[in-house]
Amino acid sequence: MKILIDNGHGANTQGKRSPDGRLIEALYTREIAIRVEHELCKRGYETLRIVREEVDVPLSERCRRVNDICSEFGKSNVLLVSIHCNAAGNGAQWMQARGWEAWTSIGQTKADRLADCLYASADRFLPGMKIRKDLADGDPDKESGLYILKHTECPAVLTENLFQDNMEDVAFLLSEEGKQAITSLHVEGIIKFIEL
Numbered sequence: 001m002k003i004l005i006d007n008g009h010g011a012n013t014q015g016k017r018s019p020d021g022r023l024i025e026a027l028y029t030r031e032i033a034i035r036v037e038h039e040l041c042k043r044g045y046e047t048l049r050i051v052r053e054e055v056d057v058p059l060s061e062r063c064r065r066v067n068d069i070c071s072e073f074g075k076s077n078v079l080l081v082s083i084h085c086n087a088a089g090n091g092a093q094w095m096q097a098r099g100w101e102a103w104t105s106i107g108q109t110k111a112d113r114l115a116d117c118l119y120a121s122a123d124r125f126l127p128g129m130k131i132r133k134d135l136a137d138g139d140p141d142k143e144s145g146l147y148i149l150k151h152t153e154c155p156a157v158l159t160e161n162l163f164q165d166n167m168e169d170v171a172f173l174l175s176e177e178g179k180q181a182i183t184s185l186h187v188e189g190i191i192k193f194i195e196l
């Protein structure tokens with residue numbers, strides 16, 4: 001199994017940061033992606049970060065990279081997790097919304113199983129924190145036509161790792177404990193899916 005890790009946005013993307021500027025989504029998710037990659041590698045899994053550049057890479061190019069790897073290895077031998085932080089406002093002020101959630105494309109696919117594993121992992125590694133679920137269709141993930149989910153051929157999940165405009169969430173995200181929790185959440189969730 002080839003594990004593809006995407007980290008959202010680029011250092012040149014406008015907005016996408018905490019109101020106090022301490023958390024920049026592109027840099028934070030990149031740091032988490034590197035940690036996830038190192039940990040999976042250490043445990044013998046094959047991983048690839050699809051965006052190694054610091055500047056933003058358009059979604060069409062991200063999807064092209066993923067689909068090239070799907071063509072090469074077969075889409076059932078590839079999975080994609082795209083790592084983001086959420087926001088409730090426009091970044092100018094602190095907001096109230098908190099918590100973790102994950103998205104898949106619309107309809108039941110293998111991505112829903114991957115999302116189930118990541119949700120179970122979130123429950124484990126983010127004890128006492130809000131886990132945002134949409135149980136209307138019988139599973140916890142939220143579904144949408146997000147470009148990176150819709151235009152990639154392999155199972156793909158986008159994680160929104162707490163809110164970059166919530167003061168408590170940002171304090172946790174920036175702590176070493178928080179970084180380890182977000183990393184482990186991804187590592188254990190992905191491994192559980194592969195072992196299924």
Ligand SMILES: [Zn+2]
Nearest residue numbers: 008025084085
């Ligand atoms: Zn994002």
